[in-house]
Amino acid sequence: MTxxxxxxxxxxxxxxxxxxxxxxxxxxxxxxxxxxxxAGTVAEVVRRCPSGALRYERADEGEGRASPPPTGAADPE
Ligand code: SF4
Structure with a gap:
C-alpha cells in the first residue's frame, strides 16, 4: 500500500x-x-482526511482518497 x-x-x-x-x-x-x-485501517483513516491531502493506493483495491471539499467551497490556498 502506498x-x-x-x-x-x-x-x-x-x-x-x-x-x-x-x-x-x-x-x-x-x-x-x-x-x-x-491496509484497511490505514485506508479508513486516509478517507477521513478532510482536505484530500492524503491519498492511498492499494494493489488489491486501486486508488482511493478523501472526499473532495464540497463544490463551491473556498480554496484554502
Ligand atoms: S488535513 Fe492534513 S492533518 Fe488533517 S488529516 Fe489530512 S493530511 Fe492529516
Missing amino acids: VTFEAGRCRHAAECVRGLPEVFDTARRPWIRPDAAD
Whole structure:
C-alpha cells in the first residue's frame, strides 16, 4: 500500500495523526509509515482526511482518497 501526501492541501486537522499515530507521526521522517498498521485501517483513516491531502493506493483495491471539499467551497490556498 502506498500513501501520498500533498502538503499544499493539508488543513492540519490532525485526523490522520489522531486516528493512527503509529502510521502518521509528524515528528518522524518519513512521517507516514503505511506498513505500521493493516491496509484497511490505514485506508479508513486516509478517507477521513478532510482536505484530500492524503491519498492511498492499494494493489488489491486501486486508488482511493478523501472526499473532495464540497463544490463551491473556498480554496484554502
Ligand atoms: S488529516 Fe489530512 S488535513 Fe488533517 S492533518 Fe492529516 S493530511 Fe492534513
